[in-house]
Amino acid sequence: MKPAKRIEKLPPYLFAEIDKKVAEAEKNGVDVIRLGIGDPDMSTPEFIIDRMISEVKRPENHKYPSYVGLDEYREAVSKYYDKRFGVDIDKDKEVVSLIGSKEGIAHISQCFVDPGDINLVPDPGYPVYGIGTMFAGGESYKMPLKKENDFLPDLSKIPEDVAKKAKIMFLNYPNNPTAAIATEEFFKDVVEFCKKYNILVCHDSAYTEIGFDGYKAPSFLETEGAKDIGIEFGSLSKAFNMTGWRIGYAVGNEFALEALGRFKTNVDSGVFQAVQLAAVEGLLNGEDSVNELNKIYEKRRDKIVETLKKVGINVEAPKASFYVWAPVPEGYTASEFTTRVLEETGVVVTPGVGFGEYGEGFFRISLTVDENRLEEAMERIGSQLSL
């Protein structure tokens, strides 16, 4: 048996190399602390679980769900957009439920990319943008996210012939892995650029609810004209510690969502209705719980930033997402440095190159471990790391 080229072309799993080293360290008795993967450590809030418990008992929820999502779920997404962003979303034409936003991000290229087409993909970035592009037979044109541009792509550097061939521009703010945020002006430039070249903007808003120091991230759809050329992928995973529940949504341009919905009717059968109804609770009544979560992450962020500064790594405190993106000290590549951190302290952090070539020179720390473990990790880095 020989797998298809698209499977053979898949890059090695981002964390495979690290996992090997971690397994080795653990075999040698090291108490490893994982600050690598971005999966929330805390439980889904009680009020969401309670709704799930009652809905899971109702037989009408045991059937195949509708592929676009329950009316009640789409209405909740629409209400959330109105209340949180002041954006008007038609629940009947401008919302599609997703089996986690990753599912929609992976499939959107199937709807708009033919072999030989180009997608504009941020680097460093969430790997699914490029892999979804490759699965559709398209090519990724990498938009470097550089510190000197506050980790926003420089649209003026995209060659005219590339822009003309491009079908989709993927963006993600607050950003994983750089923790950068977008300005209103940047989003305006994106709308203008993509209208000029007829490119579908796919904005990944997985971290919109995770913000610090009072910062509340905007929706891309707040930008004038955004809905004419764009959709936004949303997720309950990060805001409500629901990564395992698999629920998200796409909102925005009606034409694009109709295509995505048509694709989905042919490959999946929607999200378990009880999960959709539990998610409604988060969307409509989740504000306090999000605020509490952010307070916890903010404390963790402060602890990490303080420790890094102490060991001479100069890092700015991020305003959003649950990552700290820090420069690697001089004299190391990102992988050399993260290996050194693991070997000297038993703490796992992610080398920036794992997210693309322009991630070289940086490493990422996740805020998703509890206070005690984080305290321990920072103590080790503060006292055992010799730079």
Ligand SMILES: *Cc1c(COP(=O)(O)O)cnc(C)c1O
């Ligand atoms: C976590 C994450 C997602 C995936 O979220 P799901 O809704 O759980 O699929 C999407 N984009 C980015 C950048 C993420 O970090």
